[in-house]
Amino acid sequence: MSAAPAAADRASPLDRFLRLFTDVRAGEGGTALLLxxxxxxxxxxxxxxxxxxxxxxxxxxxxxxxSYSAAGQAALLLVLVPAYGALAGRLPRRRLIxxxxxxxxxxxxxxxxxxxxxxPIGVPFFLWxxxxxxxxxxxxxxxxxxxxxxxxxxxLFPVVAFGGSAGAVIGxxxxxxxxxxxxxxxxxxxxxxxxxxxxxxxxxxxxxxxxRTEAKAAALMTSGTLPAATAQxxxxxxxxxxxxxxxxYAKASGQFKVVKPGLTERxxxxxxxxxxxxxxxxxxxxxxxxLILLLNWVNTAGGYILDATIARAAAAGATEGRSExxxxxxxxxxxxxxxxxxxxxxxxxxVSRVLKYFGARVxxxxxxxxxxxxxxxxxxxxxxxxxxxxxxxxxxTDYSLQNTLRAVLFLPTTREEKYNAKQAIDGFFVRxxxxxxxxxxxxxxxxxxxxxxxxxxxxxxxxxxxLALAVVIGRRYERLAAAAAS
Numbered sequence: 001m002s003a004a005p006a007a008a009d010r011a012s013p014l015d016r017f018l019r020l021f022t023d024v025r026a027g028e029g030g031t032a033l034l035l036x037x038x039x040x041x042x043x044x045x046x047x048x049x050x051x052x053x054x055x056x057x058x059x060x061x062x063x064x065x066x067s068y069s070a071a072g073q074a075a076l077l078l079v080l081v082p083a084y085g086a087l088a089g090r091l092p093r094r095r096l097i098x099x100x101x102x103x104x105x106x107x108x109x110x111x112x113x114x115x116x117x118x119x120p121i122g123v124p125f126f127l128w129x130x131x132x133x134x135x136x137x138x139x140x141x142x143x144x145x146x147x148x149x150x151x152x153x154x155x156l157f158p159v160v161a162f163g164g165s166a167g168a169v170i171g172x173x174x175x176x177x178x179x180x181x182x183x184x185x186x187x188x189x190x191x192x193x194x195x196x197x198x199x200x201x202x203x204x205x206x207x208x209x210x211x212r213t214e215a216k217a218a219a220l221m222t223s224g225t226l227p228a229a230t231a232q233x234x235x236x237x238x239x240x241x242x243x244x245x246x247x248x249y250a251k252a253s254g255q256f257k258v259v260k261p262g263l264t265e266r267x268x269x270x271x272x273x274x275x276x277x278x279x280x281x282x283x284x285x286x287x288x289x290x291l292i293l294l295l296n297w298v299n300t301a302g303g304y305i306l307d308a309t310i311a312r313a314a315a316a317g318a319t320e321g322r323s324e325x326x327x328x329x330x331x332x333x334x335x336x337x338x339x340x341x342x343x344x345x346x347x348x349x350x351v352s353r354v355l356k357y358f359g360a361r362v363x364x365x366x367x368x369x370x371x372x373x374x375x376x377x378x379x380x381x382x383x384x385x386x387x388x389x390x391x392x393x394x395x396x397t398d399y400s401l402q403n404t405l406r407a408v409l410f411l412p413t414t415r416e417e418k419y420n421a422k423q424a425i426d427g428f429f430v431r432x433x434x435x436x437x438x439x440x441x442x443x444x445x446x447x448x449x450x451x452x453x454x455x456x457x458x459x460x461x462x463x464x465x466x467l468a469l470a471v472v473i474g475r476r477y478e479r480l481a482a483a484a485a486s
Contacts, residue, residue: 021162022352023155031147032156034205036163039140041198043167044174046133048191049108051175052184053129071438073130074431080131081427085275085420088229093146094206096228096419100139101199104132105192112188130431136195137164138426141407142418143202146223147209149236150411150484154360158352161404165347168399169340213238229416236485240415275424278417284476285421287469288409289429294466296433298371298459299398302391304441305378305452309387335388342396351401360408360481361474367402368467370394375463378456387452409473412480 011019014029024032088096107128114121144160145153175187182190206223214222217239226232232240279285314327354363374390406426410418440458444450 018159021348022158023356024159025155028152028156031205031208032159034201034208035144035147035160038163038198038201038205039137039144039160040163040167040170041194041201042136042140043164044171045191045194045198046129046136047168047171048175048187048194049129049132051172051179052187053126069126069130071435072127073134074428074435076127076131077134077427077431080135081275081423084135084423085229088419089227089416091227092225093143093223093228093419094203097139097143097202098199101136101195104136105195107132108188108192108195112185115185115188131427134427134430135423138423139419140202141410141426142228142422143206145407145410145413145418145422146228146234146415147205148411149234149238150481151236153411154355154408155352157404157407158347158355161351161400161407162344162347164403165340165344165399169344214240223415229419231414231416233412233414233484273416273420275420276428278421279424279429282417282421284413284473284480285417285425287473287476289425291466291469291473292406292425293429293433293436294462294469295367295398295402296430297436298375298433298462298466299394300434300437301440301455301459301462302371302375302394304437305382305455306387306391308452309382309384313384331388335392339392339395339399342392343399346396346400347404351404354401355404355408360405360477363401363405364470364474365467367394367397368463368470370397372460372463372467375456375459379453379460382451382453382456409477412477412484 010026011024012026012029014033015024015026018024018029018032084100087099091099111121111125111128144157148156178187178190210222210224214224219225221240223240230242232242235241273281279289310328310331311324314324314331317327354366371394374394377386378390410422413421440455444455448454
């Protein structure tokens with residue numbers, strides 16, 4: 001009997017069911033489904049607190065404070081990301097994730113207690129929610145990258161990421177249904193329970209995968225004892241290997257270093273750089289960081305174009321029987337529903353096939369090409385219908401294909417890069433794009449009399465730079481992936 005039929009015979013019903021959506025091999029369905037449930041609970045928890053965030057900030061700080069929140073969150077991340085890196089350089093991955101999650105659960109309970117005492121928490125809570133979203137989700141994907149090899153991640157991340165898309169939908173929907181029966185602030189307690197449940201699944205997956213891949217490894221060199229951030233990467237054979245032991249990887253990444261005589265194997269793999277130093281000093285990670293910055297700048301500017309266009313249309317269409325607020329509310333209800341449904345469909349049926357048949361190198365070009373075509377149209381015809389569908393397709397692709405790609409790009413990196421650099425990129429550089437848009441928006445509307453179509457023209461320039469970075473990253477990713485498979 002050939003190997004392929006034998007593998008098919010060993011596939012469980014779960015494995016065969018998941019093959020409807022991606023290439024799942026025998027024995028892989030269990031961990032993939034657990035990770036899917038893990039990120040589902042994390043996003044459900046986040047959207048619970050996000051629903052609570054809006055009334056608290058509007059009551060406690062107003063729209064102006066909300067607009068400046070990106071700068072405040074970026075300032076916090078400048079402190080918190082290095083602190084996370086220091087912790088990741090000391091604790092094994094399971095203890096790291098449990099410790100960080102326990103901190104955020106404690107914050108939820110603290111905010112709940114303060115709210116019950118009628119202490120104003122709007123501004124600090126708003127800032128905290130932004131940090132919570134970025135750090136906890138980045139940590140999850142660091143863990144998922146640590147669990148899978150490059151080949152496994154490319155095949156299975158589309159299934160895992162579906163949990164995040166579903167969690168965003170269910171979390172916000174469930175929050176709306178719970179506010180009346182249990183109360184607004186009590187959503188924090190529900191979110192805390194979801195977060196604890198997600199951590200229990202992380203612990204289960206960690207134990208499961210260590211048994212599968214590290215049973216024969218020396219105890220002092222496993223992910224259960226080594227710090228989460230080490231100079232190791234995962235070969236497609238399943239085991240961890242040190243960067244210093246792989247000249248192929250080192251040449252591909254540009255991070256080769258000579259091991260000093262007298263160092264033990266454990267000394268060789270210790271983390272040596274902080275999160276920002278890792279990003280700024282890497283010819284692979286720095287372009288990824290810049291791409292994320294540009295992506296968020298373009299997306300936020302597109303959101304402003306949509307807001308300005310619908311506001312103008314609502315003002316023109318308001319009547320005595322229908323207010324501007326009602327028109328805007330009805331528009332966004334339908335708009336967000338379509339985005340969520342489309343992103344779920346893309347995640348289930350398109351993302352895995354794009355990665356399988358075209359690879360990450362081509363997939364990286366999909367979203368910037370969509371953005372380029374969309375903003376080229378909006379630069380000359382910024383009418384509501386065109387703006388709506390440009391942003392619908394852009395956001396749905398971002399939430400599905402692009403989010404999965406952001407995780408895939410870290411598969412061939414070292415564990416130090418997965419845990420430390422990913423926090424810097426998914427935290428500070430995301431907020432950096434928001435801050436740059438805010439600066440341009442202020443200058444454009446205050447001094448330059450820019451209209452929405454002018455911001456679309458700026459986006460065209462930004463997307464051109466984004467495309468160039470995508471080409472560079474795609475080439476370097478393929479070299480790293482080939483090194484990890486060798």
